[in-house]
């Protein structure tokens with residue numbers, strides 16, 4: 452478990468005093484370890500030793516770590532089951548979730564669920580079915596609902612939401628429900644109101660770096676590691692998902708901005724020549740990185756926390772309005788890039804536009 456020390460301390464104190472809420476909603480940005488913290492909570496209430504933190508070594512802790520504890524139920528978004536018969540659909544959901552768990556045992560660093568995956572009525576029925584059983588180990592039971600905002604987004608019927616609501620209104624004795632979400636506002640208010648919210652922030656760069664150093668195999672070279680940490684912006688998930696291509700895109704965007712801001716025609720020319728975008732994908736990735744950098748700079752200008760470090764020259768030079776105009780130019784280029792325009796020509800025009808806007 453990386454980071455969130457203060458939150459963990461608070462939760463551990465509550466658990467020790469027997470004041471841990473029965474329904475907890477962990478909310479926070481993608482990739483900061485919400486579901487990992489939910490597993491940590493499972494260890495906290497199931498651990499055989501009664502210390503401040505789960506010991507991580509007892510049989511129970513190891514079973515939770517291996518996603519093999521009989522009283523831990525982790526429900527994640529899955530493709531909607533095809534079976535029309537409700538019981539068969541629940542079996543199908545159980546099978547699909549078991550497969551995801553198998554993958555996570557083999558590869559603990561997982562990405563986001565597929566965009567179409569959701570919690571359908573079958574998944575909620577599965578939860579109900581599991582909740583109605585008694586504890587196998589005789590202790591507490593923990594239910595994790597990952598990406599809880601994926602509850603039947605495309606179903607007009609509120610059946611699944613109501614069924615979940617009922618479960619959360621009267622959770623079985625000794626059970627702990629942990630819901631996670633990036634967007635608490637996308638949860639139904641009725642469901643949100645049943646849960647005690649716990650907010651997770653972004654991790655420190657040092658925490659992300661420490662995680663990457665420990666977990667990535669083969670290890671990254673120094674420069675690549677620096678880039679990943681910067682791209683992650685406090686999210687382990689984003690840092691892990693960030694590819695070398697994204698690092699290259701970010702570098703190319705930085706070079707272009709440098710050239711534009713230096714105002715020197717010679718350097719600008721050189722930067723253009725240095726970035727021969729062979730593949731269209733590479734070019735659009737650079738534009739996306741450019742848009743993100745401008746966005747971060749605008750946020751910084753408006754006194755909001757940016758997600759990534761911004762070139763100081765950009766912050767010093769450009770007003771928020773200029774940054775927004777620059778973002779518009781980049782968005783136009785992005786749209787044109789989707790068509791059949793030569794990237795080199797687009798880049799030349801964009802360079803002029805940016806020089807003018809900034």
Ligand SMILES: [Zn+2]
Pocket residue numbers: 497498499500505506507508509510511512513
């Ligand atoms: Zn333990």
